[in-house]
Amino acid sequence: MPIDKHTGEFIDLTEAKELTNAYQAAFPNEPKCFFFGSEKLQSVIGQDGCIGLRMYRGFDVVRNEQNVVIVGVDANGNDMTDGLLLDRGRMCPTDCDSVSPLNQ
Incomplete structure (x- = not known):
């Protein structure tokens, strides 16, 4: 399957809840999510x-914590490792939306 800027599917809240709740039940000691600010994300995706x-x-290993490394991808499906790489999002738990149906 070719990679393109249309990859991915929008889902409704019901499916999103099923997916996130199942993950949290299966992996109760893993981070639930990570928050990254829109300016940082737009800087990565805005690269030529x-x-x-x-x-x-x-x-x-120094902080003894998980996170996510975000990298831009070009039209050939290659990681843009010479560009901006984003890390150190804010992890849930501790930085969570306590009323979100995705955080149960």
């Missing part, structure tokens, strides 16, 4: 030739 984002799970 960037058609999307790839998110890698990462582990900081």
Whole structure:
């Protein structure tokens, strides 16, 4: 399947709740989510030739915590590793939306 800027599917809240709740039940000790600010995300996706984002799970051995490394992806499906790389999002738990149906 070719990679393009239309990759991904929008889902409704019911499916999103099913997915996130199932993950949280299966992996209760794992982070639920990570928050990244829109300016940082737009900087990555706004790079010349960037058609999307790839998110890698990462582990900081110094901080002893998980996070996500975000990299731009070009039209050939290649990580834009010479460009901006984003990390150190705010992790839930501790930085969570306590009333979100996605955080149960």
